[in-house]
Amino acid sequence: MKLLIDLGNTRLKWALWGQGRRSMGGVFAHADTSLEAALSNNWTALPKPEAILVASVVKSTLEQELTRLLESHFEQTAEFVRSPAQALGIRNAYAEPERLGVDRFLGMAALHAAAPRAQILVSCGTALTLDALTAEGQHLGGLIAPSPTLMRRSLGTATARIGEHAGELVEIADNTADAAWSGCLLSSVALIERFRQQVAQRIGTPVAVVGDGGGFDEWIALLPDVERGRDLVLRGLALWSERGHR
Structure with a gap:
């Protein structure tokens, strides 16, 4: 074991x-x-x-x-x-490959092993990370942003009257709690949608989106076509343990 x-x-x-x-x-x-x-x-x-x-x-x-x-x-x-330049069928887009978060690399490896296709991995924990992957295993690069939870925490720290009070998701808010709660969540959803459009335009084919991480459930209802990934980093580690750098 x-x-x-x-x-x-x-x-x-x-x-x-x-x-x-x-x-x-x-x-x-x-x-x-x-x-x-x-x-x-x-x-x-x-x-x-x-x-x-x-x-x-x-x-x-x-x-x-x-x-x-x-x-x-x-x-x-x-x-x-640590993230290598190439392993497990994935070719790292970073010029300094070890600077790509290893969680992102292993998550992509797990996805590619399960279904080699054009796809985006969205991981939502403390940070929100997005990575694009071709069907051939080429990592195209990605984006990093604060997760909705971290955005709200930052607002609560940096502003005097917003705080971290829970609100409800609305498209146009008439109170501060809902405005902060919805704004942070909807900005993440908009980023994911824009990234998907840019990747699809670049490679000329529809792109699947898979989400994972502790903050996934908060925004999945707003993107119903996003697939649910589970324990992708651990699954990638399992592949690494079996194949190493191959």
């Missing part, structure tokens, strides 16, 4: 992978507790894995903390996967 870890800015997701399938896994918000306490609660009874693979987008100090905890708990050193 291999232990796969997706370490995001807000949450840590993990799974045990062996013989081509996932046997167990979990998720927790590491920002809400200490990493040590969360891992102790989740992994006390886990057997020692034959390998540990980590996809991380967090700062190096948190990676170092995770490394120490894994070595202490399992007596094993984790492999932190």
